[in-house]
Amino acid sequence: QVQLVESGGGLAQAGGSLRLSCAASGGAFVNYVVGWFRQAPGKEREFVARISWSGNIYYAGSLRGRFFISRDNGKSTVYLQMNSLKPEDTAVYYCAADPRYTGTRADQYDYWGQGTQVTVSS
Numbered sequence: 001q002v003q004l005v006e007s008g009g010g011l012a013q014a015g016g017s018l019r020l021s022c023a024a025s026g027g028a029f030v031n032y033v034v035g036w037f038r039q040a041p042g043k044e045r046e047f048v049a050r051i052s053w054s055g056n057i058y059y060a061g062s063l064r065g066r067f068f069i070s071r072d073n074g075k076s077t078v079y080l081q082m083n084s085l086k087p088e089d090t091a092v093y094y095c096a097a098d099p100r101y102t103g104t105r106a107d108q109y110d111y112w113g114q115g116t117q118v119t120v121s122s
Contacts, residue, residue, distance in 0.1 A: 002027030002111050004095050009116030012085050018118060020080040022095030027111075029076040033102045035109055036069060036080045038091035038118075047104040048093070051078060058104070085120045093118050 008020040022034060035050035049059045049069040057069055068081040078095060093116055096109035 002029065002032060002097055004097060004111060004113035006093060006095050006113045006116040009093060009118045011119045011121065014086055014120055014122050016085050016120075017081070017083045018085065020082065020093055020095075020116060020118075022078040022080075022113060024076045024078075024097065027097075028099075030073045032097040032099050032111075033109075034071065034078040034095060034097045035102065035104075036078075036093060036095055037106055038089075038093045039115075040091040043091075045094075045106050047106070049080065050102065050104070052101075060104070082118070085118075087120050087122050089118060090120050091118060092116070 002024050003026045005023045012018050031053050033052045036048040037045050039045040047060050051057050051069045051071050066084045071078045095113045097111045098109045102108040
């Protein structure tokens, strides 16, 4: 039922920052767990971070300390702040949501956005 739209992607240089947004509509946003995933060409979709309705946060170990997830329930929006970007971060970034408890597996999320491209140059 919920619809998700990602924005904020683009081109950045290594060491730079980008802030992605995931705007939700059509559902009880405060009751949804929201996750960020990314997929590079030729690679499997991988988990980035997730935040629960209660604010519980979990990051992929390799990204902890560089990426930060947050949510603004008043704006029905989840953010992904990406700092110290590396070329390896280049991928399409997706946000996903589910009203049930979810973790790091993509198949745990029922609702997905269309994705936003992030490209990091060396």
